[in-house]
Amino acid sequence: MGKDLLKFPIAKDLFExxxxxLKYDLLKLCLKGPKEILDQTQYCQPAIMVCSLAAIEKLKEERPNVIANCVATAGFSLGEITSLVFAGALGFERALQLVKIRGEAMQLASETYKGGMITVMYGPESKLNFACLKAKEWALDKGDEYPECRIANYLYPHCKVVSGSESALQFLENNWKEFNLRKIKRLPVSGAFHSDLMAPAVEPFRKALNKSEISEPVISVYSNVDGKRYRDVEHIRRQLPKQIVKPVKWEQLLHVIYERSPDEYFPRTFECGPGKSLKTILKQVNAKASDECYSIVV
Incomplete structure (x- = not known):
């Protein structure tokens, strides 16, 4: 991860x-792994942030007008902090320190309360909310100290991600057909992110954020918590810590960003970071936006 970015001097400077x-060799971890270490959220989060910002530097070198004419930015989960850096609300150094604190606190919460995440495909006849309720009841009966099962990510129509305690997720895996769910798949993550199992991570991040200098964003930045644009600095301070335990309302956010009249100019979108998930999701949410979405390879 990040190999194609090193020929750009500023991107290389970001890694250095x-x-x-961080006090460890992030670039070496991105390039050579080992994968089981990079997959841990305390290392994965800084890696994704730096690679994403380095991808923006690549875009700036290759297509400077894109950066100059950008009108809005958003990021999924951790990517929201990256977006705030790009918009000038947070400095790179402080943002990376915040991500380090966020990643370590979420990793500790994951180790304290065993849980995970499952992608769920469903239809109009499905009973996803009822399935989550029954899974939570099952986990309680099984003696989970903190039984949890809830929607964590709203991705696109008929696709959501559920976070839960281990017993609850096992219940879903064993009984998903009973609730008319079409398909489920366990995600390779270390915890039940964007759920109440992450509650211990909120306060360390909030305290660090309150000590951080935040500026007014120079372009619009949209919040995962409600899909709406950040109004001011105080709004950022209040909303950003909530994001750790609140669902990512990504589908709603995309509707807000791309809402416009049919005859109005439609903007291009550039996805800067590992993977091409944004373009895939946009195909399901707004096909017109997907046609104008370009991925910056990292």
Whole structure:
């Protein structure tokens, strides 16, 4: 991850600065792994942030007008902090320190309360909310200290991600057909992110954020918590910590960003970071936006 970015001097500088701030070789971890270490959220989050910002530097070198004419930005989960850096609300160094604190706190919460996440495909006849309720009841009966099962990510129509305690997720895996769910798949993550099992991670991040200098964003930044644009600095301070335990309302956010009259100019979108998930999701949410979405390879 990040190999194609190293020929851009500023991108390389970001990795070197990140190594200094984090006190470990992030670039080596991105390029060579081992994967089981990189997959841990305390390492994965800084890696994704730095790679995403480095991809923006690549875009800036290759197509400077795109950056100059950008009108809005958004990021999925951790990517929201990256977007705030791009919009000038947070400095790179402080943002990376915040991501380090966020990642370590979420990793600790994951180790304290065993859980995970499942992608769920469903239809009009499905009973996803009822399935989550029954799974939570099952987990309680099985003695889970903190039984949890809830929608964590709204991705696109008929596709959501559920976070839960281990017993609850096992219940879903064993009984999904009873609730007319079409398909489920366990995600390779280390915890039940965007659920109440992450509650212990909120306060360390909130305290660090309150000590951070935040500026007014120079372009619109949209919040995962409600899909709406951040109004001001105080709004950022209030909303950003909530995002750790609140669902990512990504589908709703995309509707807000791309809502416009049929005859109005439709903007291009550039996806900067690992993977091409945005374009895939946009095909399901707004096909017109998907046609104008371009991925910056990292």
């Amino acid at each position: 600065l990140a190594n200094y701030i």
